[in-house]
Amino acid sequence: MRTISEYLPEHPFFRGLDERWIDLVVGCAANTHVYPGAYLFREGGPADRFFVVRRGRVTIETSTPTGSIVLDTAHEGDVVGWSWLVAPFRWTFDARATEETSLVAVDGACLRGKCEADPELGYALLQRVVQTMSDRLQSARARLLDLYGNRS
């Protein structure tokens, strides 16, 4: 397996990020391996990290009175979690591995500190996080239309 400093610069989320910033991100990152059923985070918990999926499958879930619902899945190459960058820094969903999953976990508090010290890094990361949020928002809105059900 490639090291984090080899892997991250090629990842779509980090692509184009200045080399010195990549080094800063790598300084806050660690490889993690989780087994099926393990939660990466739970709704309401402190959002102190985000994850880059290297291999495996993660479900983004929310609880309802009749059980939990899968809202989205994340697979190889996806980034999971943006609440680490936005106050009140609490998770808004559950995230759970459904297979053996390898991830890069990035320490959000460590990275927030570096963003505050270097607003240029903060802006570059914010742009990427906003892109992820906007993709997820569009997906959620489109699915609200129940496109395939209603032939709209």
Place this chain on the structure above:
Amino acid sequence: MSTQDEVATERSRTVDSAMVPRQFVVTASRRDTRDTRTLELRALGDEPLAFGSGQFTMLSAFGAGEVPISISGDPTRPEVLQHTIRDVGGATRALVAASPGTMLGVRGPFGHGWQVADGRGSDIVFVAGGIGLAPLRPAILEVCADRASYGRVSLLYGARTPEDILFGPDLRVWARDHDIDVEETVDTGPHAWRGRVGLVTQLVARVAFDAAHTLALVCGPEVMMRYAAQALIHCGVTADRIRLSMERNMKCGVGLCGHCQLRELFLCVDGPVLSYDRLEPLMTRAEL
């Protein structure tokens, strides 16, 4: 009779014959999902219905009405006419209920199809949503039959739930035997579902294709097709290389009644398949 009159008479004969349904008998009916079935039909008199992928027929269950339905079968086997029909109302309910031996009326084939052969030598991206996989199936089979002529081929398919996924066995054969990168996703899935949950357009960025040399064929609900086209453009595919099948309401199927008119276009003859550069200005305007 003047030449002009002869042309007019010939045209009216062609139109007349296009308005008269031919009789077909249902030879098989297969359940695809809880609301969708595929019918196999044979022409009485056995003259097969040659068609191009992406074309449709006006299909009638006697006494229940006539509706446009795309042909979902193999263009190299015109002797078997296949239609995959989702039960949404009066006519489609009667068609889905038609058992072997039932006689149905067929007019057509009509319309301008996918012309997938234009993509020979380049990569192909199929994007299908829901029942939209049915009109794409003939084009996919065409590519499978001549696989070496195409570059990378991917099929991105979104359905409402895992139970709504059409042509499961076909999807596996296309991936295994024809080197097609098949990616499926559902809007909502039970915990037992091991695939993706999310919008089909999210898959566009995940598959490999050379955007400058790609032909994209998209079929599904209009809003989904628009989002898919935007995602393809974002990845560098030009609008003239993105084709959508516009399945608006139709009546005559031959450009006479105006039911299918979308500003200057008559979708039954100019379409249903049209490139996104022509459609974009019309699709983004409300109530057109």
